[in-house]
Structure formats: C-alpha cells, structure tokens
Amino acid sequence: MERRVALKNMAAAMGAMVVMPAWASGWNTKAVSAVGLLDAGKAETLALVVETIIPKTDTPGARELGVGGFVEKMVKDCYDAKAQAGLSAGLDAVEAISKKNFNKSYADLTKQQQLSLLEGIDKGSDADLKGFLGLVKNLTIQGYTSSEYVMTNITHYEMIPARYHGCVPVKK
Amino acid sequence: MANFNIDSKKARTYDAIVIGSGISGGWSAKELTEKGLKTLVLERGRDVQHITDYPTTNMMPWEFEHRERLPREITEANPIVSRCYNFKESSQHFFVKDNEHPYVQDAGRPFDWIRGYQVGGKSLLWARQTQRWSKYDFEGPARDKFAVEWPIGYDDIAPWYSYVEKFAGITGNKDGIDALPDGEFLPPHDLNCVEKYFKEQVAKQYKDRHIIIGRAAHITEPKQIHLDQGRAKCQHRVMCERGCPFGGYFSSNASTMPWAMKTGNMTLRPHSVVHSVIYDDKKQKVTGVRVVDANTKEMMEFYANIIFVNAAALNTNLILMNSISSRFPNGLGNDNGILGKYIAFHNYRATVSGEYEGFLDSTTDGKRPNSGYIPRFRNVHQQETDFLRGYAAGFGADRRTYNDRSGFGESLKENLAQSKYGNWSVGSHMMGETIPKESNYVALEKDLKDPFGIPQLKISVAYDDNDEKMIKDYMTQVSEMFEKAGFKNIRTHDNGRNPGNDIHEMGGVRMGKDPKTSLLNKWNQLHAAKNVFVTDGACMTSTATQNPSLTYMALSARAVDHAVKEMKAMNL
Numbered sequence: 001m002e003r004r005v006a007l008k009n010m011a012a013a014m015g016a017m018v019v020m021p022a023w024a025s026g027w028n029t030k031a032v033s034a035v036g037l038l039d040a041g042k043a044e045t046l047a048l049v050v051e052t053i054i055p056k057t058d059t060p061g062a063r064e065l066g067v068g069g070f071v072e073k074m075v076k077d078c079y080d081a082k083a084q085a086g087l088s089a090g091l092d093a094v095e096a097i098s099k100k101n102f103n104k105s106y107a108d109l110t111k112q113q114q115l116s117l118l119e120g121i122d123k124g125s126d127a128d129l130k131g132f133l134g135l136v137k138n139l140t141i142q143g144y145t146s147s148e149y150v151m152t153n154i155t156h157y158e159m160i161p162a163r164y165h166g167c168v169p170v171k172k
Numbered sequence: 173m174a175n176f177n178i179d180s181k182k183a184r185t186y187d188a189i190v191i192g193s194g195i196s197g198g199w200s201a202k203e204l205t206e207k208g209l210k211t212l213v214l215e216r217g218r219d220v221q222h223i224t225d226y227p228t229t230n231m232m233p234w235e236f237e238h239r240e241r242l243p244r245e246i247t248e249a250n251p252i253v254s255r256c257y258n259f260k261e262s263s264q265h266f267f268v269k270d271n272e273h274p275y276v277q278d279a280g281r282p283f284d285w286i287r288g289y290q291v292g293g294k295s296l297l298w299a300r301q302t303q304r305w306s307k308y309d310f311e312g313p314a315r316d317k318f319a320v321e322w323p324i325g326y327d328d329i330a331p332w333y334s335y336v337e338k339f340a341g342i343t344g345n346k347d348g349i350d351a352l353p354d355g356e357f358l359p360p361h362d363l364n365c366v367e368k369y370f371k372e373q374v375a376k377q378y379k380d381r382h383i384i385i386g387r388a389a390h391i392t393e394p395k396q397i398h399l400d401q402g403r404a405k406c407q408h409r410v411m412c413e414r415g416c417p418f419g420g421y422f423s424s425n426a427s428t429m430p431w432a433m434k435t436g437n438m439t440l441r442p443h444s445v446v447h448s449v450i451y452d453d454k455k456q457k458v459t460g461v462r463v464v465d466a467n468t469k470e471m472m473e474f475y476a477n478i479i480f481v482n483a484a485a486l487n488t489n490l491i492l493m494n495s496i497s498s499r500f501p502n503g504l505g506n507d508n509g510i511l512g513k514y515i516a517f518h519n520y521r522a523t524v525s526g527e528y529e530g531f532l533d534s535t536t537d538g539k540r541p542n543s544g545y546i547p548r549f550r551n552v553h554q555q556e557t558d559f560l561r562g563y564a565a566g567f568g569a570d571r572r573t574y575n576d577r578s579g580f581g582e583s584l585k586e587n588l589a590q591s592k593y594g595n596w597s598v599g600s601h602m603m604g605e606t607i608p609k610e611s612n613y614v615a616l617e618k619d620l621k622d623p624f625g626i627p628q629l630k631i632s633v634a635y636d637d638n639d640e641k642m643i644k645d646y647m648t649q650v651s652e653m654f655e656k657a658g659f660k661n662i663r664t665h666d667n668g669r670n671p672g673n674d675i676h677e678m679g680g681v682r683m684g685k686d687p688k689t690s691l692l693n694k695w696n697q698l699h700a701a702k703n704v705f706v707t708d709g710a711c712m713t714s715t716a717t718q719n720p721s722l723t724y725m726a727l728s729a730r731a732v733d734h735a736v737k738e739m740k741a742m743n744l
Contacts, residue, residue, distance in 0.1 A: 054585045061585075077243035115581050122580070141577060145588055148234045154589050159232065162407045163538035166364030170535050170593055 035069050037076035037084060042091045045106055046072060049094060050140045052114040059154070062144050070143035071136055083135060090132025097121070181475065186212040186439065188478040188735075189461055191446045191491065194293025196708040196724040197482030198424030198432070199336065203732035204480070205437035212474055213432070214444040214463060216483075217289030220266075220296070222402075222425045226415030228262040236261045255673055256286045258297055263413040266296050276617045278632035284672040285486060285631060291442055292425035293484060294675065295721075297413050300389045300421050300541065302342050302722035303564075304333050304353045308552050309716035312605075316560050319514055319608045320684040322713050323694035326353070332726035340422040340725065341398050343542070344387030352384075352547040352718075358392045360385045361542045365531045366569035366596045370544075373657040381549045381653070383567055386542040389422035389722075401427050410539045421541065443467050445624045449479055449504050449704060451497035458504070458701045464624040477744060478703050478735050482728070485709030486515075489614050489680040490629045492706075505691050505698035511681060513613040515633050516715045518676040519563070519604030521666055522643045524650040526659035527595040528569065535571040535593065543568040546600070548717045550645065559641035563604035564717035565650060572597050598659055602646040605717050606671075607638055608679050633671045676720055678712035696731040703744045705731045 033043035047068030054062040062068070075087050094117065098106040102113055109117065121133045144150055151157035187209035190200045197213065204211045219225070233239065240260045247254040250270040259267050268287040277283050288294040307326035314321040330353070337356040345360035363371065363385050371383035390406040391398050398404075403419030403426055412421050419426035432438040443466040450473065452459045460475035481488045489512050495504035503511045543566050550562030573591040577584065612634065616627040647664040654662045671677075684690020687699035692711050698704045707728040709720060738744045 053580050054588070055581055057582055057585060074238060074241070077245070078238055078241050080244065111581075118580050137577075137580070141584075141588065142239060146233050146239050148232065151232070151234060157233065159230075160407045160409055161538040164362055164408055164540035165537040166362030166367070166540075167531075167534050168537045170533055 033069075033072060035072040035076060037072050038088060038091070042088060043068065043072060045091045045094060046087075046136070048106055048114070049091070049118070049136060050143075052111070052118055053137055053140045054144050055111065060149055062140050065144060065147045065149055067140050067143035067147070071139040074139050074143075075135070079135075086128060086132050087135070090129060090136070093129055093132070094121075184473065185460075185475040186210045187476060188212070188480065189214065189474055189476040190480045190482055191461065192216075192293060192482035192484060192487075192708065193291045193424055193429060193440070194288070194482065194484055194708070195295045195298070195424060195721045196728045197293070197480070198295065198428035199725045199728035200480040200482055200705075200707060200732055201432040201438055202428040203729050204478075204736070205432040205435040207732070207736045208435075208437065209478070209736065210437050210439075211432070212439045212441060212476065213429075214446055214461065214474070215291050215293075215440065215442045216445040216466060217291065217293075217442060219440070219442040220290045220292050220415070220425055222419065222423075222430060223415070223417050225425075226417065227265065229411070229414045229417050231262065231414075252284050253286060255284055255669070256675070258413050260413075262411070263297065266290060266413070266415075273622055274620075275628050276620060276630040278630065281632050281634040282670045283631040283633045284670045285629075285677075286672065286675045287484065287487075291429060291440065292423055295423040296415050296425060298423075298675075298721060299719065300412065301386055301545075301719040302337075302340070302344075302355075302389050303387050303545070303547075303718040304355055305329070305716050305718055305723055306351050306353050308351055309714070309718070312561060312716070313714045316555065318560065319714050320682065320686070320689045323683050323685045323690075328694070329723070329726050329730065332730040333722065336722065336725040336729055338395075339397055339401075340389050340427065340722075341391040341394070341403070342387055342722075343390045343392040345385050347382065347384045349382055349384070349547055351549070351552045355387065357387070358390075358395075361388075361390075361392065361540050363544055364536050364569055364571075365534045366528050366571075366598060367544045367567065369528075369530065370567065370569070370598070370653075370657050374653055377653070377656050378549070380552070382547055384545050384547065386545045386566070388542045390541055391420055401431060403427065406541060408539045408541060410541045412541060445626070446483065446491050447471065447624070447626055448491060448495040449481070450475075451495065451500055451504060451701065453498045456499070458704050464626070466624065469624065477739065479705070480728075480732070480735075481704060481706045481710075482708045485677045485680065485712075486614055486629060486631065488706055488708055488710040489515075490616070490626070492681060493614075493616050494627060500700070504704065505681075505700045507700055508688055508691075510610070510689070511691055512615055513610045513680065514608035514682055515612045515614055515631075515677065515679045516606045516608040516712070517633065517671050517678065518674040518715060518717070519606050519635065519639045519642060520601060520674040521604075521635075521639075521669055522602045522646050523599060523665045523667060524647060524654060524662065525597065525599045525665070526654045526662040527597055528657075528659050529595050530658070531571075531596060532593070546650075548605075550649075557641075557645060559638045559645065560607060561605040561638075561642075562717060563602045563642055563646050565600045565602050565646065567598070567600045569596050569598045595660075598654065600650050600654075602643070602650075603674075603717050603719075604639065604642045604646065605715050607636070608682070608714060609636070614680055631672070633677075635671060676709070676715070678709040678715050678720060681706045681710040682713045683711050684713060695734040696727055697735075702738075703735075705735060707731045 051063035344357035406420030576587040
C-alpha cells in the first residue's frame with residue numbers, strides 16, 4: 001500500500017481528526033522540502049535514516065538536531081549532480097528495500113529493523129547504494145558533531161582557548 | 173568657474189598619496205601622517221573598520237550553514253581563488269572573486285593571483301609569519317650571479333626591522349642563528365614535546381640545521397605601544413582570517429590605519445581604483461594620480477608631492493606600466509624596459525609528513541596560531557648543491573585524536589563522544605627561494621580591459637629546473653631528518669600548486685644600484701622619478717625564503733623617513 005494512502009485511510013478511520021503532519025501534506029502534493037533538493041517524502045525518509053545512524057538516547061538524536069536538513073543542504077549546495085541524484089535514488093532504494101523485506105515503509109519499521117536495513121546496505125555489494133550510505137553517514141556525523149547541542153554539551157567546544165601548552169599529560 | 177577649478181584642485185591636493193592600504197600601504201600611511209604630512213590613502217576596495225566590519229568574527233562553528241565549506245556555485249565560478257587554503261565560508265568576503273578583476277594567464281603557465289581588495293588588503297588574511305632576512309639573503313644575487321645586486325644589505329635594514337617589530341608586536345625566540353637574525357621579540361609560543369624532541373635530534377645529527385618556534389605577528393604579552401593601539405593579547409582562537417576582535421595579530425585595520433587616522437592627517441578614500449600615476453611633461457615630474465571611482469566609474473585626479481605605490485606587487489606593476497607620458501611612453505620610470513620583468517615567488521610545492529610513536533602519554537592543550545620553523549640550511553655560506561639558493565620549511569607536530577566511526581546506531585553515537593588518541597602526526601612544508609628571471613614577467617594586455625577600463629594584466633610566470641631540483645632536495649633532506657628522529661610512515665608529496673598560490677609574488681620594479689638594470693634606488697625611489705616610492709613586493713630584487721611582509725614594513729618605514737628628510741632638504 002502506498003504510504004500516503006495508508007495515512008489517509010488511517011485518518012479516515014480515526015474520524016479525520018488526525019492532524020496530518022506538515023511533511024505528509026507536502027508529500028501528497030509532491031512539494032519540495034524546506035531545503036529544496038528533495039521532495040517532502042524523501043526528506044522525511046532522510047530524517048529517519050540520519051536518526052537511525054545517530055539515534056536519540058538520553059541525549060538528542062540526529063533528527064532532533066536537524067541533521068537531515070543539514071545533509072540535504074550540503075548535498076544540494078556543495079555536491080555535484082551525480083551525488084544529488086545518488087541521494088535521491090538511495091532514499092528511494094531504502095524505501096524499496098523496506099517494502100521488499102518487511103512489506104512496510106521505512107518509517108513503520110522498528111528501530112532494530114531500520115538498523116539492520118542500513119547494515120545490510122553497508123555490507124552489501126551495491127556500490128552505488130554503499131556510496132549513498134557512506135555519503136549520508138559522513139555528513140550525518142559531521143552535522144551531528146558540529147551541532148550546537150553536541151559542541152556545547154558533549155565535546156565542550158572552546159571558542160577562546162587563550163592558551164597553548166605544548167606538553168601536557170593525556171587525561172586518563 | 174576658474175576659481176572653482178582652482179579650489180577644487182586645491183581640495184584634491186595633499187602632501188603625500190599612498191596607493192593601497194595593505195601591509196606596506198598601512199605602514200607608509202602611518203609613517204607619513206606621524207611625520208605631519210597630509211596624506212591621502214587610496215584603496216580600491218571598500219572600507220573595513222576594525223572589529224565592526226568583521227561579520228563572521230564571533231560566529232560559532234555551527235552557525236556556518238556549510239561548516240566552512242563553500243558551495244559549488246562559488247567554487248565553480250571562482251576556480252582560482254578557491255585554490256587558496258584560506259578561502260572559506262568565514263573569510264570569503266575578504267577575497268577578490270575571479271570575475272571581479274580578470275587577468276590573463278599565458279598558455280601553459282597558470283598563475284593563481286590571490287587578492288584582497290578592501291581597506292587592510294591581505295593583512296587580514298596573511299599567515300602572520302615574520303622572519304628577518306639575513307645578510308646571506310641580501311648578498312645572494314651578487315654571490316650567485318642572478319638578477320642584480322641588492323643596493324642595501326642587512327645593516328641598512330636592521331634598525332628598521334627593530335622599529336616595525338616593536339610596533340607590530342612579533343612573538344619569537346632569540347635563537348642566535350646567523351641565517352635568521354633575531355628581532356625585537358615578545359615571548360615565544362611553546363614548541364610541543366615532539367617538536368622539542370625533533371629539535372634535539374636534529375641538533376645532534378646536523379651542526380647547521382635548527383628547529384625553532386615560528387616568529388609571528390602575534391601579541392603574546394602586550395606592551396604599552398600595543399595597548400595604545402587598542403590591541404590586546406592574542407587569545408589563541410586561531411580564526412585570524414575572520415579579522416581579530418582583540419587585535420591579537422597585526423593587520424593594517426587593527427594597527428597602522430587607525431594609528432594614522434588618529435593623527436588627523438589621513439584622508440582615506442575607499443572605492444578608488446588607481447588608473448595611473450600622472451607625470452607632468454611640462455613640469456618634468458610626477459604630480460599626482462588618476463583614479464577611477466569604483467562606484468561612479470568617474471575619472472578624477474589627486475595631487476601630491478610624494479607618491480607611495482603600495483598596491484600589492486603585481487598591481488603596482490600594472491599601475492606603473494599604465495602610467496604613460498611623452499617622457500615615459502613605456503611606463504613610469506621604465507627607461508630600461510625591465511618594468512614588469514624578473515617576477516619571482518616562493519616555491520611551496522612540497523610537503524613531508526609522518527608519525528611519531530613516542531610521547532604517547534602527552535598531548536597539547538589549547539591552540540597555537542604559529543608553528544615550528546626550519547631556517548634555510550642549504551647553500552647559506554657557499555654553493556654546495558646542484559641548485560641555487562635554498563628553502564626554509566614549516567614544521568609542526570600534533571597529537572591527533574580520532575573517533576571510531578564504524579557501525580550505526582547507539583554504538584556509533586557512543587564512539588563519537590569518546591575521542592581516542594592516535595600517534596603524533598608530524599608535517600613540514602617547503603618555502604623555496606625562486607630565481608627572478610626576465611622570462612617570468614607581467615605585461616599589459618592592452619586590448620582587454622578590466623571593469624574599470626584599465627588594461628588587464630597578463631601574467632607569465634612558471635617554475636624552472638632550479639625549482640624542481642630544490643623540491644627533490646627538500647623531500648630527500650627532510651625525509652632523512654624525519655628518519656633520523658625515528659618518525660614512521662614518512663611520505664613526501666608534490667601538491668602541484670601553481671605559482672602565485674603561495675601569495676608571495678614579488679618583483680617587476682626591482683631595487684638596484686644601476687638605473688640601467690633596475691627601477692628603484694636604495695631608498696625605493698624610482699631612479700627616473702624620485703618622488704615616487706615603491707615599497708611593496710614589487711620592489712624585491714630577489715625573494716629569499718622568508719615570509720616577506722616584515723621586510724615590506726621595514727622598507728616602507730625606511731623609505732618614508734628618507735622621503736621626508738629629502739622633502740625638508742627641498743630635494744623632492
């Protein structure tokens with residue numbers, strides 16, 4: 001079943017009281033995402049993929065930190081048409097694999113299923129797909145580790161060190 | 173109407189005009205205004221006021237939407253400036269985009285012309301390394317029989333090095349090396365454990381090779397003269413190319429320009445593209461400059477007794493070549509036809525890297541806007557290799573950290589929060605002297621005009637066999653030094669960069685003793701037009717291996733001192 005149909009059905013079943021998330025209505029009209037490279041549906045899949053790569057634990061995951069939008073922005077502005085097409089095709093492939101293996105949209109998989117799907121791509125033999133995942137993973141790590149939350153709360157970035165000591169003991 | 177014209181001309185008349193506000197122009201302006209001369213400073217770009225016009229200076233890393241990487245739209249439209257290491261999201265507004273000032277490269281001889289058109293010029297962007305030349309550098313051309321003999325030696329410039337060092341604020345260690353004279357230093361930065369170890373190993377193995385901490389234009393301990401400039405101690409942010417809100421490093425914007433403004437004697441005119449220097453055939457002297465207003469494209473004239481041409485090396489050549497009169501049909505002061513010739517640069521093509529497995533219980537703390545330095549050791553006292561001259565080198569060690577980036581999910585997230593220490597990485601890059609040659613030149617491309625109606629500059633500069641031999645020797649020698657120190661995984665690399673990418677282009681208006689073979693005398697005056705002074709990179713007879721800016725500062729201050737003395741003696 002098409003996911004948007006499922007959502008519509010679900011909405012109907014619940015008496016049309018479900019407020020459709022913005023991305024879903026966008027998806028219906030094939031509107032582009034806020035960044036403007038992907039359509040809203042693919043941007044949502046990308047947000048789910050980056051969250052699988054770096055999930056919410058007792059600290060925010062990549063999705064909450066806006067890393068999906070960062071990955072899309074970087075690919076849109078800094079990468080060539082081939083990489084952009086690869087991102088789009090890769091996200092389609094993630095959905096296709098999800099349907100094929102689990103008969104569900106990637107969004108409806110359990111976290112463990114999402115994880116094993118990405119691991120399957122990583123260990124697989126499809127070079128294009130591995131290239132897609134490698135790009136998304138690298139940019140996800142970049143976006144996450146350079147996010148305000150992580151640099152402020154986890155890695156404790158110092159804007160103004162005001163010192164240089166050439167030889168100090170490694171902290172154990 | 174006649175009276176209006178006279179008044180208008182009077183309003184456009186100054187004691188001195190300085191063309192350019194970068195490192196050398198800023199110094200010329202400071203010295204002229206301090207000596208009481210009403211001085212007009214012409215800058216082709218916009219004004220950049222210290223601090224207020226540094227838009228990115230306090231931005232956090234996550235505030236750059238591409239995390240310092242530049243969008244393809246910019247890099248593809250600007251392939252030349254995009255090859256500059258310092259052209260990035262936080263600093264791109266201080267660089268000239270390729271199409272803003274086109275130039276012509278000779279077929280098969282690519283040259284990356286990197287420019288900064290704003291008040292302060294490239295002094296906002298420079299690498300801030302400031303080493304003195306030694307007597308061996310000034311003696312080079314005469315000893316090795318290339319270019320022409322320098323008309324000055326180390327003793328002529330040494331007091332001026334001291335003079336500019338005290339004001340600019342130079343950190344360094346007094347190392348007592350005759351090939352790299354000590355200066356007026358503020359306290360040095362630390363060498364780290366592996367750099368100190370390498371220093372000791374090299375000292376044991378080689379009697380004439382030294383590893384020292386770099387000498388750099390950073391205030392490590394402010395003196396009153398720095399506080400008087402409104403500058404403070406360097407805070408080790410290492411974001412210098414954004415402009416420093418502390419004035420921790422020397423730039424025209426933080427130092428010489430506000431100092432000159434404070435005298436009340438400076439008029440700063442941004443958006444003023446100098447077309448040419450005016451030679452009055454009737455008066456038989458230079459009387460001023462022609463300027464194209466960058467906003468209105470209107471041509472106007474300004475007048476002065478003394479002109480300092482500090483437009484940056486190649487633009488200074490362009491201005492003089494475009495200054496045509498009956499007396500000087502081939503460019504101002506160009507009676508011998510060598511204006512624009514003997515351009516040279518620094519050979520930055522090679523690097524050597526490696527790792528060290530010692531000191532694994534140690535690391536560094538904080539950041540350092542400086543690195544280690546290997547002064548030139550080749551052919552210093554006599555010729556000993558199959559190439560002329562030599563190279564200095566940067567050297568640095570760094571305890572790298574890394575994260576396990578394998579896998580996906582919670583384990584990856586945990587690993588990203590836990591940095592691990594690897595081996596120390598060590599690296600070096602060469603800074604080779606190149607030999608000025610007639611065949612490396614710039615000329616006017618008269619049929620092609622820039623956006624201001626001024627002929628474009630044609631640049632024809634390339635490496636030669638001497639440079640190739642020097643690259644090989646650098647790789648061999650530094651690899652050997654690394655091996656002897658027990659470094660592992662030693663790798664050499666030729667980065668293939670184009671001439672010009674070093675941003676140390678020099679020459680074309682060289683100094684010399686003989687008007688038949690040089691353009692400038694020992695005071696940086698045009699032999700044939702004594703009230704015109706050139707004290708930027710264009711004046712350089714040879715290049716040595718040192719980062720050149722400190723020498724331009726010293727030559728500028730020295731030339732102004734001479735100019736004002738000559739003016740008072742009614743000789744100008």
